[in-house]
Amino acid sequence: MNKSILVSLSFALLMACGKKEKENEEYNPSATTTEATTDVSSYDPNRGEGKFHNVEIAATLDNTMATKGEEVAGVKCISCHKTTDEKLVGPGWKGVTERRKPEWIMNFITNPDPMIDKDPEVQAQLEICLVRMPNQGLNDEEARSILEYMRKIDGVK
Template identity: 60%
Template sequence: MKKLIIFFAIGIFIYACSNNSNQNSSTSSRNSSSKATTSDYDPKRGEGKHDKVELGDKLDAKMAEEGKTIANLKCASCHKYTDEKLVGPGWAGVSNKHQPEWIMNFITNPDPMIDKDPELQAQLEICLVRMPNQNLSDDDARKILEFMRQNDGVK
């Protein structure tokens, strides 16, 4: 009876390992096909529907406060608002470093951008966790962007 159980356990182990290697090869072929299209990727804009995001010269305090509420709910478990890494990178300086279109596209469309953006791929190697798509609306993403601007000192 013990031999039968051991034989069964080894069979499951071999089956699980063979499926894992098939998934890895399909994942790598998927990654290489997405990297093949990086030549049309705009690192300043990112990838998504946001081509032009109009920002006011001054901060919209109400929008920033609403963005902070959303960020505390959806983002703060992985991101600190300083430059310190938590699970993901800190947010300090993000709105100064990236165009508003890039930020909006990344918030609302992270997967294709992670697949194509060399800077995001480098960040992924450091953080080891892909940013999940939080399925935020464009309005919520815009509020988070305004909070990021406030976090970076825009008044």
């Protein structure tokens, strides 16, 4: 009986993770891809694509912000991502702040679609994970807090 409850809860979390804003709208990846979004000539693989151009981070961890990021991630991210290097639905988070610049991370988690369409490394990851990361509607403060939580996972003190 406990197993069926766990399976039902897991399914509900996965469905909520990818819930569309418009209930009657079918998801169509080709509808979100236009000539403008597939033009990779202006894409910056270090920064990604989005409004974040220069994210200032301190050498030491902001524990308050990391705690807030853990709370937000617990609601919006952890049903698909592990805090280790293991893949769940999406890739694990361990080491992400060592591989990616803060601007790239914040641009990706606040607006993943343009980067999925343009970034060759993200496209390769999509071939492994087989699921597009949905836009979770994170605001700037939530995204910055999640970045700080990722830094904590990577051992920043």
